[in-house]
Amino acid sequence: EHLQTLPPEVRSDPAKLDQALTAFRERMKHYRNERVYPTLPDWPVVCFYNMSKRRGEKRNWYALPYDERRKLMKGHAAVGREFAGKVKQLITGSTGLDNAEWGVTLFARDTFQIKSIVYKMRFDPVSAEYAEFGEFFIGIQLPLEELFRRLQLDC
Structure with a gap:
């Protein structure tokens, strides 16, 4: 789902895509943790x-x-x-x-x-x-x- 929101130049470049997806996963991990155990x-x-x-x-x-x-x-x-x-x-x-x-x-x-x-x-x-x-x-x-x-x- 997140993939569709990325610009075409990111989706077509494997290195940029990997970097964008890694950053997204880290944000989501932090977000989920903050929702359950807020600081x-x-x-x-x-x-x-x-x-x-x-x-x-x-x-x-x-x-x-x-x-x-x-x-x-x-x-x-x-x-x-x-x-x-x-x-x-x-x-x-x-x-x-x-x-x-x-x-x-x-x-x-x-x-x-x-x-x-x-x-x-x-x-x-x-x-x-x-x-x-x-x-x-x-x-x-x-x-x-x-x-x-x-x-x-x-x-």
């Missing part, structure tokens, strides 16, 4: 929201052909990769536990990165046309002294 960063900002895919009369994610969903998710993932090293995402399954299908947790070093990725993703067709979101919750870990300073408390 959570020690970053102070955390954001959580739940989401589901839309099942409306006009927009129904699950009524789309698989190849179209795959293409849309590839574009969605490309937007997410723009924030590599700035935002870490953890997706957890929620089906059967509440009304949502997934829980999404985002980690960052500062709130600006969370705001940036959420803002940029809202224009992606997967989010704009096919996603239903719950409330967004955001928190920041601070030393107690810093919390008091920000709240302008004298303690």
Whole structure:
């Protein structure tokens, strides 16, 4: 399946093809391992929201052909990769536990990165046309002294 996404000049050159497939396999190995055993960063900002895919009369994610969903998710993932090293995402399954299908947790070093990725993703067709979101919750870990300073408390 991945082979079809490679440019013709890579597919026709055995050395380039081997290099591209090896790199892809390594990425997938890392991806699968991170999905099962995620490495959570020690970053102070955390954001959580739940989401589901839309099942409306006009927009129904699950009524789309698989190849179209795959293409849309590839574009969605490309937007997410723009924030590599700035935002870490953890997706957890929620089906059967509440009304949502997934829980999404985002980690960052500062709130600006969370705001940036959420803002940029809202224009992606997967989010704009096919996603239903719950409330967004955001928190920041601070030393107690810093919390008091920000709240302008004298303690």
